[in-house]
Amino acid sequence: MNSPAIVVSVIIPVWNEAGHLYQSLKTIVEFIRQATSYFELIVVDDGSTDETWSILTAASTEIPELEGIRLSRNFGKERALCAGLEHARGQAVIIMDCDLQHPPELIPIMIEQWRLQGVKIVECVKKSRSKESLSYRISTNMFYGLIQKLARQDLRGASDFKLLDRQVVEAWAKMPEKITFFRGMTAWLGFSRVELEFDVAPRIDGKTSWSPISLVNLALHAIVAFTSWPLRLVTIVGMFSFVVAVILSIQTIYMKIAGMAVTGFTTVILLLLCMNSMIMLGIGILGEYIAAIYDEVKGRPRYVVSQRTGVQSMDTGVLNRDEIAFTNINQNSYVQLIKNNLNL
Structure with a gap:
């Protein structure tokens, strides 16, 4: 029964x-x-x-x-x-x-x-x-x-x-x-x-029991699990940076040929800081997705x-x-x- x-x-x-x-x-x-x-x-x-x-x-x-x-x-x-x-x-x-x-x-x-x-x-x-x-x-x-x-x-x-x-x-x-x-x-x-x-x-x-750190972790897991847009964002930022770099390169070459080049490192330093920040952000986003893949393939x-x-x-x-x-x-x-x- x-x-x-x-x-x-x-x-x-x-x-x-x-x-x-x-x-x-x-x-x-x-x-x-x-x-x-x-x-x-x-x-x-x-x-x-x-x-x-x-x-x-x-x-x-x-x-x-x-x-x-x-x-x-x-x-x-x-x-x-x-x-x-x-x-x-x-x-x-x-x-x-x-x-x-x-x-x-x-x-x-x-x-x-x-x-x-x-x-x-x-x-x-x-x-x-x-x-x-x-x-x-x-x-x-x-x-x-x-x-x-x-x-x-x-x-x-x-x-x-x-x-x-x-x-x-x-x-x-x-x-x-x-x-x-x-x-x-x-x-x-x-x-x-x-x-x-x-x-x-x-x-x-x-x-x-939810601390700010645990809430941030939950948010990261949710975004990684339900969308790949952050990865696409890295690509978009990279394309934008490439366009800006081409424009600045053309301007620099023109200024050099015209004899109007300005001595100094301010612009260079600012560009390096911005580029490095975007690179680190991109690596961080990639790292989150790689960590998610790692958790999945372990099969625990x-x-x-x-x-x-x-x-x-x-x-x-x-x-x-x-x-x-x-x-x-x-x-x-x-x-x-x-x-x-x-x-x-």
Whole structure:
């Protein structure tokens, strides 16, 4: 006899979230249960150095749907999301943060939108943000502006808080690159989608783990992964520099022949500084792409799992959208639900 099929998988990556983890998980589970009784909660511990894993292990004894995955070290949020997506078994998969800045009260609405409208992606878009520094907002706007101009993907207001249909998850799984940018990858996949706006609430506890350096690294990875325009920019700058050099050469030769050459090194020094700066910039851009190629050809796994806890062996069936039963919609009786979901 097979167990009932999982309707929804909820994936939560965490890193050093011990201060509020248990309370957040209990709150999130309450809202999931408003929509369906058949779900799994996958929490990926991205190599935390505090008591996160101990709390997660203890919580799994109280929350039977909870499955904890502990990575062997800190691989980064993007790869932690990969671990969750590759272990998810639900017909719909929700990705969210654990600090409750992604409001869990939207979970039943997201599931309802997916079930009734038949869309493949329910995208939660930031309507307003919590308190952020001016420099952070400026850098964020610059980053999304570059992505829109170079990769033609409008990610302004986008977040990792979204619901993906099983078809989208399977399409995502066919993208094997090691350098991942989840928001960009789901935008690139396409599929029908609907947007839900939300206000970003203050963190329930602690402060963000995103440092300026980590944000710069994320921006570089995203640009390298989704556009080759920086490489073309090097070519364009090189062509422009060549044209300028030809014009200056003609002018210098003319000044020499006409006997109007001016003694001095100011112009030469300035030209050398400009040319060297452009050369170093070009080498830097090439280096980023070569490093990305190097990561890909090594063929190392995106992450390494060291421990798992909670539900691991549930046998899931494959259900159509109309066959899935939700607790807030009384379409079938409990007996009929069991007949539909079990293979007797």
